[in-house]
Amino acid sequence: MRNTFTIVQRVTAIAIDIALGAYLFSVLWFVLYPALIENPSAQLPNIYGYVLTMLFACAFATAGALGASLGRLFVTGKASNGMRRTIQIHLGWILLLVTIVSGWIVTDISPSEFFSSEGLRGAGRIFSALITPQFDIISAALSAMVETVYIALMSTIIAVPASFILAFPAARNLMQGSVAARAVYSVLRAFLNIVRSMEPIIWAIIFSVWVGIGPFAGMLALVVHTVASLTKLYSEQIEDVKEGPIEAISATGASQLQVMWFAIVPQCVIPFLSFTIYRWDINVRMATIIGFVGGGGIGTLLTQYQGLSKFHEVGTLVIVITLVVWILDVISARIRAALQ
Amino acid sequence: MQSLVSLSGVGHVYPNGFRALSNINLHVHTGEFLVIIGLSGSGKSTLLRCINRLVEPTEGTVSFSGVDVTHTTGDALRMHRSRIGMIFQDFNLIGRHSVLDNVLYGALGRTRSLPSILGQFSAEQRAKAREALEIVGIAEKQKSRADALSGGQQQRVAIARALMQKPKLLLADEPVASLDPATSHGVMKYLERINKEMGTTVICNLHFLSLVRQYASRVVALKAGVIVFDGLPPDITDAWFKQIYGEDAIEVEIR
Ligand SMILES: Nc1ncnc2c1ncn2[C@@H]1O[C@H](COP(=O)(O)OP(=O)(O)OP(=O)(O)O)[C@@H](O)[C@H]1O
Numbered sequence: 069m070r071n072t073f074t075i076v077q078r079v080t081a082i083a084i085d086i087a088l089g090a091y092l093f094s095v096l097w098f099v100l101y102p103a104l105i106e107n108p109s110a111q112l113p114n115i116y117g118y119v120l121t122m123l124f125a126c127a128f129a130t131a132g133a134l135g136a137s138l139g140r141l142f143v144t145g146k147a148s149n150g151m152r153r154t155i156q157i158h159l160g161w162i163l164l165l166v167t168i169v170s171g172w173i174v175t176d177i178s179p180s181e182f183f184s185s186e187g188l189r190g191a192g193r194i195f196s197a198l199i200t201p202q203f204d205i206i207s208a209a210l211s212a213m214v215e216t217v218y219i220a221l222m223s224t225i226i227a228v229p230a231s232f233i234l235a236f237p238a239a240r241n242l243m244q245g246s247v248a249a250r251a252v253y254s255v256l257r258a259f260l261n262i263v264r265s266m267e268p269i270i271w272a273i274i275f276s277v278w279v280g281i282g283p284f285a286g287m288l289a290l291v292v293h294t295v296a297s298l299t300k301l302y303s304e305q306i307e308d309v310k311e312g313p314i315e316a317i318s319a320t321g322a323s324q325l326q327v328m329w330f331a332i333v334p335q336c337v338i339p340f341l342s343f344t345i346y347r348w349d350i351n352v353r354m355a356t357i358i359g360f361v362g363g364g365g366i367g368t369l370l371t372q373y374q375g376l377s378k379f380h381e382v383g384t385l386v387i388v389i390t391l392v393v394w395i396l397d398v399i400s401a402r403i404r405a406a407l408q
Numbered sequence: 409m410q411s412l413v414s415l416s417g418v419g420h421v422y423p424n425g426f427r428a429l430s431n432i433n434l435h436v437h438t439g440e441f442l443v444i445i446g447l448s449g450s451g452k453s454t455l456l457r458c459i460n461r462l463v464e465p466t467e468g469t470v471s472f473s474g475v476d477v478t479h480t481t482g483d484a485l486r487m488h489r490s491r492i493g494m495i496f497q498d499f500n501l502i503g504r505h506s507v508l509d510n511v512l513y514g515a516l517g518r519t520r521s522l523p524s525i526l527g528q529f530s531a532e533q534r535a536k537a538r539e540a541l542e543i544v545g546i547a548e549k550q551k552s553r554a555d556a557l558s559g560g561q562q563q564r565v566a567i568a569r570a571l572m573q574k575p576k577l578l579l580a581d582e583p584v585a586s587l588d589p590a591t592s593h594g595v596m597k598y599l600e601r602i603n604k605e606m607g608t609t610v611i612c613n614l615h616f617l618s619l620v621r622q623y624a625s626r627v628v629a630l631k632a633g634v635i636v637f638d639g640l641p642p643d644i645t646d647a648w649f650k651q652i653y654g655e656d657a658i659e660v661e662i663r
């Protein structure tokens with residue numbers, strides 16, 4: 069089984085090595101060196117860093133050290149002999165150590181600030197403000213929370229029919245027929261993946277420019293994200309349906325639409341309902357966060373009081389949010405359990 | 409006499425390159441009760457599906473009532489399928505729906521999509537569906553959920569769904585393989601009645617030779633996608649049995 073790597077596997081292994089080599093050296097040069105050798109004036113220009121990084125990457129690659137081993141994800145058989153093995157293990161440890169140390173530096177971890185007396189006094193102030201909420205604003209808080217819950221509800225209700233329809237062309241098993249069908253499937257899936265990987269908060273920023281700050285912008289943002297993720301969940305469920313009923317309904321001479329409706333949908337309704345309720349639950353949380361960037365509801369109210377450093381009021385809002393989210397979470401879990 | 413089903417030189421290669429059928433020549437006449445036997449993987453299911461075109465043959469021609477249906481598509485394919493009932497080993501009912509609804513789905517091939525989706529089946533169709541349930545003796549279960557029934561009852565509902573099509577031909581793909589011996593005979597008896605009393609031609613895949621001897625009017629044996637035997641049930645001698653199922657096979661009885 070030795071040395072049975074294909075060209076692709078070798079290239080992959082070398083590429084992994086180059087990336088790891090470049091990573092190791094650039095972290096050493098750009099993070100650890102300036103931080104640990106605290107004499108910025110003595111630093112060489114960055115250009116040396118880049119050149120040396122490239123050289124280091126190449127050296128690492130010719131050693132074929134780790135890539136082949138990590139590349140075993142792609143290959144079977146022995147990747148290395150004893151000597152190489154030792155080098156690989158040591159390099160692996162060095163990489164881990166360097167990563168942790170530079171991570172510490174980059175994230176500015178500072179225990180002295182965490183435990184400084186001034187810091188602790190500040191923490192004490194905010195915590196005591198939070199636990200002594202200002203209930204004068206309770207009615208405003210509740211109506212903002214209702215707004216948030218409705219933003220979540222409306223966005224879910226609007227997203228469901230769209231997701232339901234899109235789920236069929238997004239299901240691989242239904243789109244195997246022709247080249248055109250496969251193309252529609254691939255384009256739709258790629259598009260949905262892109263939409264889904266943009267967080268709702270980014271969509272909220274976009275829509276707050278489009279339709280103006282407020283609950284409508286927040287709702288649109290959630291609709292877009294919900295359609296993308298529900299379509300994915302629904303279509304994966306469709307891909308899981310049993311073939312038997314599809315054959316049986318097709319055998320009666322049913323049209324494709326009838327096959328979908330009578331053979332596929334009945335197998336999916338319960339999971340679809342369950343996903344939808346779960347998604348509404350998520351949307352309540354997201355609608356809160358979206359409020360921070362102008363999506364309306366309780367999130368917007370919270371940023372306002374936070375901006376004014378009115379932490380007693382913030383405390384009220386936090387309590388309302390926590391309670392409502394918790395209650396909805398319990399209810400949605402109950403309903404989903406009952407649906408099983 | 410013109411045959412109801414004619415397969416000439418039919419072959420099928422699955423998209424992954426696997427050849428399931430080769431050069432099948434088979435003519436089935438109206439009124440026959442044809443049983444197809446053969447080892448698992450010999451191509452029995454594929455052959456049945458070439459007839460109602462759940463599978464499109466890659467070679468040869470299939471004709472039904474004298475019409476070439478080998479590569480039919482669209483509405484003509486729906487019409488072709490609606491004339492042929494089919495039942496399966498796993499019944500393939502819509503478990504969450506009622507027994508009566510499942511029988512009504514036998515009419516889908518002759519109902520337009522939109523009205524059927526809105527549940528608008530005619531009173532006449534409903535009456536026919538009840539009639540079909542009476543023929544298989546479970547009219548009293550019409551309101552139950554299909555998945556609440558026993559295996560034998562579910563297969564009878566599946567037969568009723570096929571009867572709803574008023575089929576000229578009934579395809580049965582191992583209809584009793586998931587049932588116990590007594591229930592198996594119950595289901596086979598219904599197929600026999602449909603064949604004898606209604607004159608519906610039946611093509612049925614079976615595993616048990618004892619059932620074959622009892623119900624078949626003609627037997628075809630497949631081996632690796634080729635027809636190796638075509639004759640009457642009593643003609644399957646021990647020698648043929650070994651030829652079809654392999655040297656080490658022992659016949660198992662089902663009573
Ligand atoms: N969709 C498919 N793609 C590729 N090969 C398939 C497919 N369906 C069936 N086959 C193969 O074709 C051969 C014949 O299958 P078929 O289902 O017709 O056999 P069978 O005689 O009905 O077997 P069984 O008694 O197990 O039902 C088998 O070897 C099977 O693996």
Ligand SMILES: [Mg+2]
Nearest residue numbers: 452453454581
């Ligand atoms: Mg089979």
